[in-house]
Amino acid sequence: MISQEDIAEHIRNIECTSSHEEQLYRILQEFTRLFPVSSAYLYRYSPLGYLSEGIMGYTSTGLVHIREYRDDIRSSPIVYAAVTERKAQFASGLDYLKQTSSKYVFGAGAGSLIIVPVCLRSLVIGYICGTELDKGTMIDEDMLPAYTLYGQLIGKLLDTYNADESSKLLSKREREVMQKIASGENTKQMAVDLGISEATVNQYVKSSVRKLGAKNRSHAVAELFRRGLIS
Template sequence: MEKIVQLEDAASHEEKLFKILEVYMSLYPVRNGYLFRFSPLGYLGEGIILLNSTGIVYINEIRDNVRTLPFIHSSIVERRAKYCTGIELLKQTSGKYILTSNVNSLAVVPISYGSVVIGYICTTEFSKTAVIDEQTLSSLTDYGRLVGKYMEQSDDSKESQNLSKRELEVMRKISWGESMKEMAAAMDISELTVKQYVKSAIKKLGAYNRSHAVGILLRKGIIS
């Protein structure tokens, strides 16, 4: 808890994300951390940053349906940290992005608030003396929950409540999987106007994109 409080010193949202990994690496026997955001809309995992001994690397190019990554998917569904190594790792995880020939272990820490997972941390490098046992995994699970709770409480919920009726309607339709064309026809407006509503809603929510915006609204119970 003393370490989590350090997140309050962050001057910006970006610095807060960095501190999540910085605190994580100071608490546990890990040598790197990949931070992902997660949207339940389409089970989309999106890379944010990687922190290791050399510094920060932006990994925004990583976008994947986590259902194609069984080990990560199971950690998210069960909302608990998991660790996998050796042959079992090869069976459970795709090598599409973060796994290279010298990686033989993987830990996944879901970041959750209540029953909703909003992100996750992956680690592929561990200290030589690291022992990832049940006690450590339990602590990692707690860390993800504390971070999720802090992030939710520090969000400016007033922003989401200030969406106009049209903006909220558009975001709800996006969560239902409707296309721009379908929304425009149903609302009797142009596709350009729909795009403007989406853009303004994303800005008000402080989101990165429409999937992130929908995830925020789902998490807060504003849409369902």
């Protein structure tokens, strides 16, 4: 039985990565080291249209890019169940064939499948597909919580990484201005409080909106709330 301490140790190995791309690679690598699977595939997920998109796969032969993959998760019952219930799901044999879309990219030896949702707070932002279980391995209901926990911890790890990147994105003064907007202050009040001109305040707002990829100041504030950078 895989313990929480075992999972936490593998998560710490992922934390040591220096880039987002390496982090995604290590998420799959540590997954195959921790659990009895030979291959793992990472997908991003958007609830808008139930759309999933392939990112990369990790197999015994190395890294596989699956960015050409796009699908509606409702075409694969096992994926839909994992995402909507936010719990790991397993299928094998005939059940595997019934529950899996033919569009999925798996190795020739795949005859079973485990789906692990990657959860960011109350949202599912992606999922891991584990295939090609070690010979003689069986996964029962008692084992699934360990897989679910891995997906939850990966979500927290990605959230922390994104927050760190976002905090570096804006300057200290830009964050101060956006915090004041979130608190309901107008441009004139901010200019007085910060000892700068209204034109400079507007420039900070404009640059913050651009850096965050937002449509306007309200969208930028909402994005900062979502990333936990302002309160």
